[in-house]
Amino acid sequence: MAMFIFCACAPTATHTAPGGAAIANSGPVRGGTLVFSLWQEPAGLLPNFASQTVAGIVASLVVEGLTGTNSDGSYYPVLATQVPTLANGGVRLLAGGGMDVSYELIPNVRWSDGSAFTSADVKFTWETYLKDPKVITKDGYSAIEQIDTPTPTSVVLHYKQIYGPYLTRFTGLLPKSLEKEADLSRSEYNRKPIGTGPFRITEFVAGDHITAERNPTYRVPDRPYLDRIIFRSVPSREAAIAQLKAGEVDGMWNLLEAQVPEIAPDPKLRVIATAGATVERIELNLAKPADPADPAVRHPVLGDRAVRRALNLATPKQQIIDKLLFGKAQIGTSPVSQGWASPKGLAQEPYDPNLANKVLDEAGWVKGADGVRAKGGVRAALTIMTTSGDKVREQTEQVLIDEWKRVGIELSIRNLPSDVLLSGTFANDPRKRGNFDLVMYASTPGIDPQTTMLRYTTAGIPTTANGGAGQNFTRFANAEADAAIAGASATVDQPKRAELYARALKLLNDEIAIIWLYDRQTIDAFRATVRGPTGSVWLGITFNAQDWWIGR
Amino acid sequence: MHRVTSYVLRRLVGAVPLLLGISVISFAILKAVPGGPLAAYEANPNITPEDIVRLERAFGLDQPFHVQYLTWFGRLLGGDWGHSYASSQPVLAMIGERLPNTLTLMGTVYVVTLLIAIPIGVATATRQYSRFDHLVTGGTFLAYSMPPFWLGLLLIILFGLQLRWLPLGGMTVPGATSFDLVDRLRHLVLPVTTLALFGTAHYVRYLRASMLETIGQDYLRTARAKGLGERIVILRHALRNASIPLVTVAALDLPELFVGALVTEQIFGWPGMGRLFWDAATRADYPVLMGILVVSATLVVLANLAADVLYAYLDPRIRFA
Numbered sequence: 001m002a003m004f005i006f007c008a009c010a011p012t013a014t015h016t017a018p019g020g021a022a023i024a025n026s027g028p029v030r031g032g033t034l035v036f037s038l039w040q041e042p043a044g045l046l047p048n049f050a051s052q053t054v055a056g057i058v059a060s061l062v063v064e065g066l067t068g069t070n071s072d073g074s075y076y077p078v079l080a081t082q083v084p085t086l087a088n089g090g091v092r093l094l095a096g097g098g099m100d101v102s103y104e105l106i107p108n109v110r111w112s113d114g115s116a117f118t119s120a121d122v123k124f125t126w127e128t129y130l131k132d133p134k135v136i137t138k139d140g141y142s143a144i145e146q147i148d149t150p151t152p153t154s155v156v157l158h159y160k161q162i163y164g165p166y167l168t169r170f171t172g173l174l175p176k177s178l179e180k181e182a183d184l185s186r187s188e189y190n191r192k193p194i195g196t197g198p199f200r201i202t203e204f205v206a207g208d209h210i211t212a213e214r215n216p217t218y219r220v221p222d223r224p225y226l227d228r229i230i231f232r233s234v235p236s237r238e239a240a241i242a243q244l245k246a247g248e249v250d251g252m253w254n255l256l257e258a259q260v261p262e263i264a265p266d267p268k269l270r271v272i273a274t275a276g277a278t279v280e281r282i283e284l285n286l287a288k289p290a291d292p293a294d295p296a297v298r299h300p301v302l303g304d305r306a307v308r309r310a311l312n313l314a315t316p317k318q319q320i321i322d323k324l325l326f327g328k329a330q331i332g333t334s335p336v337s338q339g340w341a342s343p344k345g346l347a348q349e350p351y352d353p354n355l356a357n358k359v360l361d362e363a364g365w366v367k368g369a370d371g372v373r374a375k376g377g378v379r380a381a382l383t384i385m386t387t388s389g390d391k392v393r394e395q396t397e398q399v400l401i402d403e404w405k406r407v408g409i410e411l412s413i414r415n416l417p418s419d420v421l422l423s424g425t426f427a428n429d430p431r432k433r434g435n436f437d438l439v440m441y442a443s444t445p446g447i448d449p450q451t452t453m454l455r456y457t458t459a460g461i462p463t464t465a466n467g468g469a470g471q472n473f474t475r476f477a478n479a480e481a482d483a484a485i486a487g488a489s490a491t492v493d494q495p496k497r498a499e500l501y502a503r504a505l506k507l508l509n510d511e512i513a514i515i516w517l518y519d520r521q522t523i524d525a526f527r528a529t530v531r532g533p534t535g536s537v538w539l540g541i542t543f544n545a546q547d548w549w550i551g552r
Numbered sequence: 553m554h555r556v557t558s559y560v561l562r563r564l565v566g567a568v569p570l571l572l573g574i575s576v577i578s579f580a581i582l583k584a585v586p587g588g589p590l591a592a593y594e595a596n597p598n599i600t601p602e603d604i605v606r607l608e609r610a611f612g613l614d615q616p617f618h619v620q621y622l623t624w625f626g627r628l629l630g631g632d633w634g635h636s637y638a639s640s641q642p643v644l645a646m647i648g649e650r651l652p653n654t655l656t657l658m659g660t661v662y663v664v665t666l667l668i669a670i671p672i673g674v675a676t677a678t679r680q681y682s683r684f685d686h687l688v689t690g691g692t693f694l695a696y697s698m699p700p701f702w703l704g705l706l707l708i709i710l711f712g713l714q715l716r717w718l719p720l721g722g723m724t725v726p727g728a729t730s731f732d733l734v735d736r737l738r739h740l741v742l743p744v745t746t747l748a749l750f751g752t753a754h755y756v757r758y759l760r761a762s763m764l765e766t767i768g769q770d771y772l773r774t775a776r777a778k779g780l781g782e783r784i785v786i787l788r789h790a791l792r793n794a795s796i797p798l799v800t801v802a803a804l805d806l807p808e809l810f811v812g813a814l815v816t817e818q819i820f821g822w823p824g825m826g827r828l829f830w831d832a833a834t835r836a837d838y839p840v841l842m843g844i845l846v847v848s849a850t851l852v853v854l855a856n857l858a859a860d861v862l863y864a865y866l867d868p869r870i871r872f873a
Contacts, residue, residue, distance in 0.1 A: 035726040041831065043639035051596050133610035134640070136593070137603045168598075185640035206641075206649050207823030207831075208723055230726045235821045242713055243720050419587040419836075424594025424604075428586035446597035469601040471594075 028225050028549045034530065036251040036542075037232045037240040042210070044190035045201065047172020048135045057253055057540040058231055061212045062112070062195035065171035066103055066122070069447045071274075071537040073339025075167045079106055079117065079196060083167065091166070091492055098145070098159050099492065101166055105153040110217040111175045112200040119149035124176040126157075134185050139451075140169045164489050164497055165448030198224040198546035208233055224546035225532075244269065244525060250550065251526040251533070253541060257328040258392060263525050273328055274535030276522040277338045278444040280329075282315075282384070282515040284308055285436055287475040292426075292468075293434025295461050295475040300378045302437060306363030307380065307409070308512040312348050313356035314407045320399060321518050324392050328523065332516030334505045335456075338537045340494060341449045343502035346509060348516060356407040365408065373408035381410040385430060386440040387422065388415035393440055396517070411438075426468020434462070434475060442520060447538050449501055453485045456508050474513040481507040556864075560857065567853045574849045575842070579621050582838050588613065589637040589836045611637055624842060634839035636832070643843035646828060653723060654812035654824035656736075660744050662809060665751035666802065672752070673759025673798075674791060680764060688756065695753035704746040704819040711742060718742055721821035743820040747813055751805075758801055762794040796866050803859035807851035811844070 042055035047063045050056075066080045075083045081104040084090020092100045109117040129141040143163045148156040159166070174184075175194050181187040191204040198218045203211035210231040214224055232249055234240045240252040241259060245266065255263070255271070263269050288297040301307055321329045330337075333347050349355075365373035365380055373380040384400065386393040394415070401411045415421075416430070422441060423429045430436045445452035454460050458477040460470035481504040488500035508514070524541040526533055532548035533541055590607055593599045608614045612623060627634060633643040676688040712720040719725070723739050724732070766772070767790055775785045810825065817826035825844065832840035864870040 033727050043636070043835075049640070051593050051599065133606065136596070136607075137599050138606070139598075139600045139603065183640075186635060186642070190640055205823065206639075206646065207653075207827050209726060211727075228727075232722065232726050233821065233823070234721060235818050235827070239721055239819075239821060242708070246713060246716065246720060248720060249726070419585065419591065422595065423587040423591045425586065425588060425591070429594075443595065444597060451597045451600060469605075 028531070028547075029551060030222070030225050030549070031227050032225075032550045033228045033230060034226050034251065034548065034550060035230045035232055035249040036253065037234045037243055037249045038253050039234050039237050039240050041207065041233045044185065045193050046184060046190045047174070047193070048129055048137065049132075049185045049190065051136050053540065054253065057542050058201075058210055058212070059172070059193065059195075060197070060540055060542050061199040061229065061545050062193050062197045062201060062215075063172045064196045065173055066105075067167050067171060068543070069168075069339075069536075069538040071338075073341070073447065073538070079109060079173065080104060081106055085494075086492060093162070093492070097161055099162055099166075101157040101159065103155050103157075105155065106219070107153050109196055109219050111177070111194050111196055112215045112217055113175070113177065113194050114217060115175060115177055116152075117173075117175070117196055118152040119155040120152070121173055121176050122155045122170065123147045123149055124179060125170065125172075125174045128174055128178075128184065132184060140165060162490050162492060164492055165446075165450055166492065168446065168448045199229065218546070220546065225549035226545070229542075229545060229548075241525075244527070247527070250530050251524065251541075253524055255523040255525055256392075257325040257521070257523065260328055260523060261326055268528050269525055270528045270530070271523060271525050272533055272535045272541065273521045273523045275330070275338060275537055276444070276520050277537060278442050278520040278522075279332050279335055279337050280440070280442045280517040280520055281332060281335070282311075282438050282440045282517060283431070283474045284311070284438055284513055284515070285434060285474060286511075286513055287434050289435050289437060291433050291435045292462075292464055293475065295434070295463065295477065299437070301380055301382060304363060304365075304375075305512060306359050307365065309349070310356040310359045310407055311404065311409065312512055312515045313352050313359065314403050314409070315400065315515055315517070316351045316403055317517055318351065320396055324395050324399075325518065328521050329518040332518050334509065334516060335443065335452055335514075336445050336449045336501065336505065337519040339445075339447060339449070341498045341501045343498075343505050346502070346505060348509060348512070353403065353407055360407060360409075367408045371405065371408060372410045379410070380408060381412070382437040383412050383414050384438040384440060385413075385421060385436050386415050387418035389417070396440065426462060431471075431473040432462040432468050434473070439473065440517070450485075450489050453488070453501055453504060456504060457482050457485050476508060476511060476513040478507050478511070480504075556861065560861065563857050563860075567857075571846075571849055571853065575625065575846060576621065578845045578849075579624070579838075579842060580617070582836070582841055583617055583620070585836065587836055589838065591836065624839070628846070633843050636837050636840045638832075638835045638837050638840075643839050646840060647825070647843060647847065650812075650823060650825045650828045651810065653822065654817070654826065655809060657740065657743060657817070657822055657824055658747075658809040658812060660740055661747040661751060661813075662802075662805070664744055664748045665755060668748070669752045669755035669759060670791075670795075670798075673756045674763060674786065676756065677760045677763030677767060677794075678786060688760075692753035692756050695749045696757070698750070699815075700746050700750060700813070701815045701819055703749065704743070704816055707742045707746060708819070721819075723821075723823055743813075743816050743822055746816050746820075755798060755801065759794065759798050762797045763790060766790045766794040792866075796863060799862055799866060800859045803862055804852075804855050806855045806858070807848055810851055811848045 038054055040054040042052060042058050044050050045055055045059040064078050066078060067075045067083055068078045069075055077083050084101050084103060090102050105119060111117055126141055126144060126147050129135050129138060140163055143159050143161055144157050145160045146158045178184060178189060192201040198215055199212035200215045201210060202213045212229045214227050234243060237255060243249045244252050260271055264271050284302045285299055286302060287293040287295045288299050317331045321327060334343060336342050360373055365375045367373050384397055397413050404411050420428055426432045431439055455471045456476055460472035461475050462468040462470045484500040484504040488497040491497060529551050531551050535541055536543050590604055593604055612620060635642055636646060672688060676685045679685050708720055711718045718741055719739050725735055728735060772785055772790055775789050812824040812826035814826040814830055817824045818830050829844050
């Protein structure tokens with residue numbers, strides 16, 4: 001066909017690998033373009049207006065805040081000179097129940113439009129977040145009564161009450177020069193935000209690419225190394241992998257565990273797998289399934305702790321990790337797997353099907369002629385739900401059917417599309433309705449675990465009465481855990497908070513309301529010539545893009 | 553001519569209730585899909601239930617169905633197509649960004665398809681039951697039954713990954729600063745091939761059937777008896793009459809020029825209307841989806857009208873009624 005006449009010209013690599021042979025292998029090289037593919041596209045880049053993870057991957061090149069988070073969950077100053085705590089006097093508790101948090105800002109910082117970064121910008125950010133109805137969250141910002149800006153480099157936040165996660169706020173700042181915009185999210189700055197970071201967005205072509213160029217006003221000398229990073233929009237992970245292998249792109253975001261064996265053996269490519277905060281779990285409904293469920297009515301089978309214990313004992317977590325995830329995961333222990341609040345030494349009982357059988361025998365669940373146990377006329381037959389089309393989850397279900405059959409529990413599958421199963425609406429989401437036996441999915445806690453811990457409070461049980469608010473899908477209710485979680489949010493003493501969360505999580509695990517399958521990893525991949533990416537538990541792969549460079 | 557004008561006007565007036573009905577049904581179907589634009593927020597640990605309630609109110613999602621529809625429709629009448637829930641961009645601007653890309657892709661497909669389909673269709677009909685005819689008939693069945701998502705991936709694997717002749721996707725080489733015709737054509741080859749193969753098979757089958765019907769008619773024998781050359785008989789006398797069904801089909805395909813190809817654009821990462829619709833659908837971005845649906849429904853109505861008018865122009869036996 002006539003169309004193939006264009007095939008003759010060979011494709012040429014487009015990134016200009018900088019530096020001659022003379023300086024190869026002699027430390028970071030300055031200059032060059034890195035092409036990084038994203039299989040999802042950011043809708044907008046303004047901080048606190050975008051919920052997508054992928055938006056953070058691009059925005060973090062541009063937008064900075066007062067603090068950042070290390071992989072261990074500790075905080076480090078970004079545009080502040082130090083992290084305010086009770087110990088260093090940055091946080092002062094007030095007699096009336098409020099608190100003051102003071103930040104000193106790094107002097108002589110400039111926004112990418114050339115204007116000076118001052119305490120007025122912090123105040124403007126707060127005012128915008130309070131005023132704009134379309135920001136993602138007002139949590140924490142609405143707890144602030146007033147912000148004082150005594151000098152251009154010092155800012156004092158007056159909180160109405162104790163707000164524990166105060167260091168997770170103001171991680172993305174807006175310049176006061178945007179105050180002229182009537183509707184920020186509809187302004188051009190949603191695609192080309194003004195920031196203080198190492199890069200600035202120079203081009204945003206929807207559906208195709210986003211170009212980030214070196215920010216000439218960046219405060220750190222000799223950074224970034226790269227002249228530019230181009231984020232290429234690709235339709236799928238598979239397409240991104242193909243382009244990475246073909247050398248059309250230098251890096252890609254977010255692979256699945258099962259895709260690693262396809263890349264790892266290639267010496268020209270490098271996989272970066274970082275422990276992630278996402279925990280894959282099976283949640284057990286403690287209430288009798290109904291539409292909607294009444295949390296006061298116990299589940300006829302799962303209401304018995306012995307059954308829940310046996311299910312956990314009969315779940316071969318390591319085997320699932322090794323066979324289905326190619327070893328790229330850790331056995332789960334709690335919903336807070338990472339960070340300062342992650343409880344140490346909290347584990348569920350390991351795989352032991354013999355013990356599972358014994359536990360069920362002792363609890364009076366007797367095997368019938370069909371091999372399925374029953375007690376008081378109730379058969380131990382359960383249904384599991386997960387997102388349909390997810391290969392690893394569907395394979396896990398098959399493993400569980402076989403394993404649980406051996407301990408006399410019959411498992412059947414009723415999967416739903418993720419749009420329905422995880423819709424999060426009281427009208428549709430079976431988790432919210434309480435209309436399930438077992439549900440397998442993953443959830444990721446924030447850097448501060450408070451909102452995640454609210455999932456395990458009595459008040460977090462979705463019911464008709466509360467309009468289906470809350471995400472306590474297992475219907476776990478424990479007054480002591482409620483008190484611990486409430487206490488943790490009412491103090492800024494981090495060790496104390498960690499201890500209270502650990503107590504609540506211990507109570508949750510004692511009930512065996514949830515089987516923690518595995519902690520997922522965050523996996524990205526690069527051409528081997530790309531140096532610098534390290535990965536981070538809490539921040540996207542691009543968090544240190546100013547240190548990236550392309551070698552030989 | 554006056555008759556044509558009044559016919560067109562009557563048809564346009566009749567299209568108004570039709571389009572209204574389509575918009576109501578589309579809106580209802582979108583709303584019936586579980587999830588909604590805030591579903592992704594539910595899983596985000598940084599968003600509280602209070603935030604979700606506030607955002608629902610900000611986007612008007614807490615309103616009953618008819619209020620949401622009437623609000624949307626009222627704004628549309630005033631020329632406001634709304635803003636995307638996800639990106640806050642104006643819907644019309646988002647469509648405007650993608651339209652040139654889709655026109656480039658689909659326009660090329662359209663031209664290539666017609667340029668290949670017409671000669672093949674004529675040739676295969678004039679040589680009925682020859683080896684060439686069997687080859688084309690078999691080939692068109694094969695091309696017609698290959699789903700674009702499968703053929704597209706196959707072409708990517710063969711020409712992109714194995715042979716490395718052509719880029720794997722996108723519209724330009726990353727980092728291109730100015731328009732480069734050769735680069736654009738290289739990116740067009742695979743998606744155009746995928747779509748044109750299907751379209752060509754489609755058109756060839758239509759043209760072959762109508763040509764065969766025409767060739768057997770008496771007036772062609774008369775034309776030959778007058779001593780006209782075979783070339784003139786076929787091209788001027790047979791093809792003109794035989795092309796009437798093809799014109800109808802081609803006119804009905806015109807909206808695709810603007811709406812794009814959902815699956816193919818997605819596979820090849822082509823930043824066109826199809827991908828915009830796909831992305832909006834996965835995010836339950838109602839204003840964008842409704843905008844595209846209104847545009848495409850209007851184009852389909854207009855294309856139907858155009859096909860009918862053209863039909864009558866080409867075949868004087870057909871009268872406007």
